[in-house]
Amino acid sequence: MQPDKNPVREVLMKIENLKTYFPVKKGVFKRTVGHVKAVDGVSLDVFRGETLGIVGESGCGKTTLGKTILRLCSASEGSVKYQFPDGEQDILQLKGTELDRARKSLQIVFQDPYSSLNPAFTIFGSFADPLRKFGVKKRKEQEEIVAKLLADVNLPRDYMTRYPNEFSGGQRQRIGIARALSVNPELIVCDEAVSALDVSIQAQVLKLLKKLQNEHNLTYLFITHDLSVVEYVADRIAVMYLGKVVELAETDELFKHTLHPYTKALLSAIPIADITRKRKRIPLQGDVPSPVNPPAGCPFHPRCKYCTDRCRTDAPLLTPGTSEGQIHYVSCHHAQEIAEGRME
Amino acid sequence: MQHHTHEVILEIKNLDVNFYTNQRCNKALRGVSFSMRKGKTLCIVGESGCGKSVTANSIMQLLPELSRIESGSITYQSKKGEIRIDTLKRNGQQMRRIRGKEIAMIFQDPMTALNPVFTVGFQIDEMIRSHNAVSKRAAAKKSVSLLKDMGVSLPEQRVHEYPHQYSGGMRQRAMIAMAMACSPNVLIADEPTTALDVTIQAQIFELMLELKVKKDMAILLITHDMGVVAEMADDVAVMYMGNIVESGTAEQVLASPAHPYTRALLLSIPVLGKGKNQKLEPIRGTTPDPYNRPPGCQFAPRCDYASPVCLEQMPPETDLGEGHMVRCFNYKEISHAAR
Amino acid sequence: MGSKALARKMDRLLEKENQGLLKSSNISRSLRKLTANSLAISGLVLFIIMVGACIAAPLLSSYGPNAIDLRNRLSPPGSGHILGTDQIGRDIFTRILYGGRISIFVGLGSALGAALIGISLGTYAGYRRGWLDSIIMKTSEIMMSFPQIILVSILVTIVGQSLWNLILIFILTGWPSMYRMARSQMLSIRELEYIQALQAFGIGSFTISFKHMLPNAIGPIFVNITLSTAMFILQEAALSFLGLGVPLEQATWGNILNVAQDLNILRNAWWVWLPVGLVITFFVLAINFVGDGLRDAADPTQAG
Numbered sequence: 001m002q003p004d005k006n007p008v009r010e011v012l013m014k015i016e017n018l019k020t021y022f023p024v025k026k027g028v029f030k031r032t033v034g035h036v037k038a039v040d041g042v043s044l045d046v047f048r049g050e051t052l053g054i055v056g057e058s059g060c061g062k063t064t065l066g067k068t069i070l071r072l073c074s075a076s077e078g079s080v081k082y083q084f085p086d087g088e089q090d091i092l093q094l095k096g097t098e099l100d101r102a103r104k105s106l107q108i109v110f111q112d113p114y115s116s117l118n119p120a121f122t123i124f125g126s127f128a129d130p131l132r133k134f135g136v137k138k139r140k141e142q143e144e145i146v147a148k149l150l151a152d153v154n155l156p157r158d159y160m161t162r163y164p165n166e167f168s169g170g171q172r173q174r175i176g177i178a179r180a181l182s183v184n185p186e187l188i189v190c191d192e193a194v195s196a197l198d199v200s201i202q203a204q205v206l207k208l209l210k211k212l213q214n215e216h217n218l219t220y221l222f223i224t225h226d227l228s229v230v231e232y233v234a235d236r237i238a239v240m241y242l243g244k245v246v247e248l249a250e251t252d253e254l255f256k257h258t259l260h261p262y263t264k265a266l267l268s269a270i271p272i273a274d275i276t277r278k279r280k281r282i283p284l285q286g287d288v289p290s291p292v293n294p295p296a297g298c299p300f301h302p303r304c305k306y307c308t309d310r311c312r313t314d315a316p317l318l319t320p321g322t323s324e325g326q327i328h329y330v331s332c333h334h335a336q337e338i339a340e341g342r343m344e
Numbered sequence: 345m346q347h348h349t350h351e352v353i354l355e356i357k358n359l360d361v362n363f364y365t366n367q368r369c370n371k372a373l374r375g376v377s378f379s380m381r382k383g384k385t386l387c388i389v390g391e392s393g394c395g396k397s398v399t400a401n402s403i404m405q406l407l408p409e410l411s412r413i414e415s416g417s418i419t420y421q422s423k424k425g426e427i428r429i430d431t432l433k434r435n436g437q438q439m440r441r442i443r444g445k446e447i448a449m450i451f452q453d454p455m456t457a458l459n460p461v462f463t464v465g466f467q468i469d470e471m472i473r474s475h476n477a478v479s480k481r482a483a484a485k486k487s488v489s490l491l492k493d494m495g496v497s498l499p500e501q502r503v504h505e506y507p508h509q510y511s512g513g514m515r516q517r518a519m520i521a522m523a524m525a526c527s528p529n530v531l532i533a534d535e536p537t538t539a540l541d542v543t544i545q546a547q548i549f550e551l552m553l554e555l556k557v558k559k560d561m562a563i564l565l566i567t568h569d570m571g572v573v574a575e576m577a578d579d580v581a582v583m584y585m586g587n588i589v590e591s592g593t594a595e596q597v598l599a600s601p602a603h604p605y606t607r608a609l610l611l612s613i614p615v616l617g618k619g620k621n622q623k624l625e626p627i628r629g630t631t632p633d634p635y636n637r638p639p640g641c642q643f644a645p646r647c648d649y650a651s652p653v654c655l656e657q658m659p660p661e662t663d664l665g666e667g668h669m670v671r672c673f674n675y676k677e678i679s680h681a682a683r
Numbered sequence: 684m685g686s687k688a689l690a691r692k693m694d695r696l697l698e699k700e701n702q703g704l705l706k707s708s709n710i711s712r713s714l715r716k717l718t719a720n721s722l723a724i725s726g727l728v729l730f731i732i733m734v735g736a737c738i739a740a741p742l743l744s745s746y747g748p749n750a751i752d753l754r755n756r757l758s759p760p761g762s763g764h765i766l767g768t769d770q771i772g773r774d775i776f777t778r779i780l781y782g783g784r785i786s787i788f789v790g791l792g793s794a795l796g797a798a799l800i801g802i803s804l805g806t807y808a809g810y811r812r813g814w815l816d817s818i819i820m821k822t823s824e825i826m827m828s829f830p831q832i833i834l835v836s837i838l839v840t841i842v843g844q845s846l847w848n849l850i851l852i853f854i855l856t857g858w859p860s861m862y863r864m865a866r867s868q869m870l871s872i873r874e875l876e877y878i879q880a881l882q883a884f885g886i887g888s889f890t891i892s893f894k895h896m897l898p899n900a901i902g903p904i905f906v907n908i909t910l911s912t913a914m915f916i917l918q919e920a921a922l923s924f925l926g927l928g929v930p931l932e933q934a935t936w937g938n939i940l941n942v943a944q945d946l947n948i949l950r951n952a953w954w955v956w957l958p959v960g961l962v963i964t965f966f967v968l969a970i971n972f973v974g975d976g977l978r979d980a981a982d983p984t985q986a987g
Contacts, residue, residue: 057541057542057543057544058512058541168630168631170630171630198391198392198568198631199391199568199569199570199609199612199613200391200608200609200612200626200627200631201626201630202612202613203613203614203624203625203626203627204626204627206624207624207626225541225542227542227616228571228613228614228615228616229614231614231616231617231618231619231620232614232620232622232624233620235620251619251620252619252620255616255617255619265543266542266543267616268546269542269543269545269546270542270571270616271542271545271549271569271571271572271574271575271576272571272574272575272615272616272617273569273570273571273573273574273598273613273615274574274598274615275574275594275595275598275599276599277617281546281550283546283547283550284543284546284547286497287511287512287513287514287544288541
């Protein structure tokens, strides 16, 4: 592990105790009978210029987390403090023109290249409204900007007059990236940005994202279920389970000294395209519990082989520990014992 | 072509399939040949549109209306002798008898195979009773034991539940239970775990491996994920634009790939554990338009090793020994360059 | 299609493809499917002929629609009067042509009016959801649960009988189904990622719903307008037959039919009611064929 180049990193965004609950409504009068606790108390720091990977299985709240930060879902509790050029502000409290300014700083790239572009509009048409909104009114200027953005994602200028159905998945995804870049954002949430692409195209888009990060000094929040991809792109990784972050560390550290039993099982379940490496799989029993009624205590305890009485009643907190000088957060009562092999 | 230690149960030779939708003719499969062996898993791997699902659907005669098998043969070795599946009527009695009883299929989305208005138990019963003359009660008992075998907890209660009450992984188990209802000799699994989480995927694969060994079943697993191939396959066939470009055992294809496409594919995916600084080499360009195919080798326009002959004709199948087949004119040069 | 016909179709395509004759056409798939649908095309031709004839009525007939000729009452088809005359000697053929103008105007006008209201509300409320949507939804449910004929009777007694009032009534009773259709379209479109992308840019609700979402729902909307036109023409005929529609002195298809209430005419003067009945039938049939053709063409699940 190489020593950190700039040890004092600037915190770009500070997520504190963020909760996003969706009401579950039933009956004729739509009474709220419960809540889907999609994001249930997440605290994270995002550093400027880094790629923070958010991984987890479906239903763990990773996508909702991204959308809450962008105000596409409304949060129930908590704060997202962001370092805007003119000072820190809580994104969740912004309104009107202030919120519009925030949208210039934060953008999103979506999963499905086939539904992320409007089929009724040319590529230029998909860019025009956002550009107009942020002050580029003249068509000539707009065209110049779109051409430049397309060039940034290695696409020719004349694509702007064509319709989305003429493009392949990979090309559409690049257009989606270019659209996110159109307002010069600082932070881009990549929500499963390569998951829907063919394997041979995935690599193109991943490399492009890395290139753009260098050129535009971008910060990525890279949300995915694919640990192999996140290992390749992310500087740090946060593992989510049932709306909570269960482990957070530098990428190499996380893969080298995996602490949380869930992360271990997740890693062992991933098929590796290398037949020379055979690993022991840690089988996980059962399914992820419903986020409407998450289990008491540690959310992972019903599937955990190290589960003790304490885990059933007492929810562990995400606490920092250190190993070999690296800060490694984990939320498990028995992390230390498991790491030292004292528990079987 | 392959080792003779295991009996061949299904053999496909020179299969050509065309699609005729949108007033065009799409030559979806060209000269596809492979054989499946009892107690072995054959993985067909390829990107979207390569024809891997078409191959599976051809075996089951589940192709859409405006498409047909142009030439080639699909031969199934039943207990009563050879059956040429390609000559059977699509929905004839013989074909229906084969479907489910001899060859069963599971799909990516279990919801398409399970009827939402009937209980899971009822649907498995139906499957058993349509192929075997057994009483309702015996069928119901079998359903419970099947679900139990598939690792569904509390099967006595869960047979009375509807598909929407099952989780994604459980639904896939229920679908496998249905597929296994008549103990088929061949199981075709078309991306069975693509919609599932990795931990659930691991559970389903565990189950499939168990079934393969216990029932000496031949499994055709269709996937786009090289990792899945490495985990599951005994034999591998790599498809690109309607052709099998390389086939052989998993060791042969994954450890010493001979076709440039296989090699490029393996180099373009991030591999877990190789860290942040692993080198990814994207395949340049995009897959060609199926209506505007390159005249020669389909991969030639994207291939780093393409020579003039590659642009003119499709390379023939070359046997590299021990069943390792490749369709490439320049494979020697490539394996040389790799070393 | 039978299996043999299918095989022949596939052979033909294969041969052409091998000769390199088939090219990806620039015409959209939907348009090609529509032109291949012979029923829809014949419907369209019939529709154009009938509308054209109604517009060109003064050129096709020398009589006036309300010209009374008491010497030629109830004369059967033949010399002078192609389709005969009615009980006060008006030329039936002329009345059908001029009546068509009003009937088609009522049908199309009501459908467009109902669409304007229903779709505007549906587009915006379907995108925004919330209380606005609930209120409009409940209102539309109430409107749709009234038996329409009673609603019309009540409204006619309140606002009186006139052409414009009839259109107004049709719009009032017709918008809920348009609203629901537009709303359901919007509900599925609003979940698409490009809408979320626009939201992430902070684009306003009006722009998103009307500029970015509505064009993607135009197919089903168009189908709905065509089919509603046919429905309103039938309703106009039914209401006029009952005497609740357009005032009787104005010729409409329904008003021509109205006289068939007289048992004597119904029995002895078939030319008064049968031709106009057939005209209504064929016109509505033509519109329905076109509408169904449009729907099939827009449906991506049907191969072609």
